[in-house]
Amino acid sequence: MTSIDSSLYLNNQQKVRTPSQELGKEEFLKLLMVQLQNQDPTSPMDDSQFMSQMATFSSLEQMMNMSNSIEMLVNNSLVSPVLQYSHMIGEEVSYMTFDEETGKETGVETSKVVGVTQNQGWAVFELENGERIYADAVVQVGKSNIDDGEQGDADPDNEEESE
Incomplete structure (x- = not known):
């Protein structure tokens, strides 16, 4: 007879949600959708508030795209010796x-x-x-004196005094 692993039971699964410190675009969209679904039908969200939230979302998405582009540029320039x-x-x-x-x-x-x-x-x-x-x-x-055999300025310890 085959036994079932007890760790697979639903009541043995982790029930505690671990909060994340980051709010990505997926989380932002979920919050916005929940807010729209649960708003009071007698006093819906003001258009200006909605536009403000959409602008925030758009700004967040652009920052994420820019961050990814910069990261890709840095990684590629480290790889390419040219x-x-x-x-x-x-x-x-x-x-x-x-x-x-x-x-x-x-x-x-x-x-x-x-x-x-x-x-x-x-x-x-x-x-x-x-x-x-x-x-x-x-x-x-830069300019090389190595192959010219030049020594540069005279040795300061070997200066001749003139009167």
Whole structure:
């Protein structure tokens, strides 16, 4: 003989309603419908009150749509490295170069970023000199003095005094 699980009896089901802190559009519509159904027929709701409630509902729906759109935009921009690095177009970047055979560092090259693409989820800079490098290979952004051998201003400790 098969027995019935006692947790499935109606009297064993949860009877306590757990209140929600949020009032969504479904709850708002339910409240509005209950209000319309239970209004006094001898003194129905004023038109201005009804319009006010409908405007509130419309405003709530638009805010929810805007919130969803912003959330989708933020999530997509975090996923897309092209959007994340698009501000680099036109910037001058310096990057390390390596000998393909030995793998040894051969120096630093500088070029302007002319485009940004994506390869397996990683941002790839397309450079003015025809090279393509990953964004994390950049060692400097902006005018570079690395490959020019310039030292900048003279050492302040080595100043010569003139009279």
